[in-house]
Amino acid sequence: MSEPLLVIDVQSGFINEFTHHIPQRVAHLIGRGEYAPVLFTRFINAPDSPYQKFLDWHSCTQEPETNIASELEPWVKPEVVFSKLGLCGIPNELADYFKRHCFQRVFILGIDTDMCVLKIAMDFFDIGIEPIVLTDCCASTAGLQAHLAGLAVLSRNIGAFRLREAGLSEGFLAAPPDKNRE
Template structure:
């Protein structure tokens, strides 16, 4: 039986030294488990929005930073990409889709564990859709400590039994160190 997978904000604007491994891990997880449907969220930092006004951060406000990363774009169908701004969590259009499809459980992967992944998982929980976080397919742009903090909060709020591994980490908890070729 296939299960839905939600890929949260895996876009070029969030790829750094702490998250560079996530697109490849997600692609491997998709190939192994044949999730369906494959759903994506895309963060778009709106001009004069709270990130710009309060945090002086203007990233992810246009392409290519708002695109789905190249490693995953072949998996993304345009009508299954749900845009969101800020920490709004679960976009209304995605909540409507899940309701219409009668989805009761969804696997979640993505960036940032301590922000958007956490918020969306808790929003899903609140609408009685069981979120299952694939911990080895999530990371935070702020590093391992932020990722672990997000997992700790998720464990408390949605239950530790909902934090699982996809089995694609190759033994690395943090982002693997890239070596010069």
């Protein structure tokens, strides 16, 4: 029996020099057919959000920044995309979906390791669903140090043995060079 894969915030607004490799890796992983269902979250920076109010950050308010990365479009259907506002963790609709399907474990990957991936993994842990974080399919828009910091916190809080590789790093710890930017 396949287990669910949750793709966290791999969306246009979070693709940068530190995360550009993630959509292709995720597409390759999904293409293996080892996980089902494949679910997605997308971050929406709502008006008057804490991000806008406290950090004066106004990105990811609408399309195209809130669109799931184009490499993942073959798997994106409205019924498997769960929108979330801020660091809220698991959206209620997604939590209800997991309860209805009685999942015991979830494989997690995405952007930002130190923020939304961390929060959602810890939320699943708190509600008794085992989170497995696929570390080579995660990255942070703030760079390698933020990614590693997120993994360090996750290691302590959900257990280091729940941090695993999908075998897609191609030998790179940080983002590989972006051939389109060279």
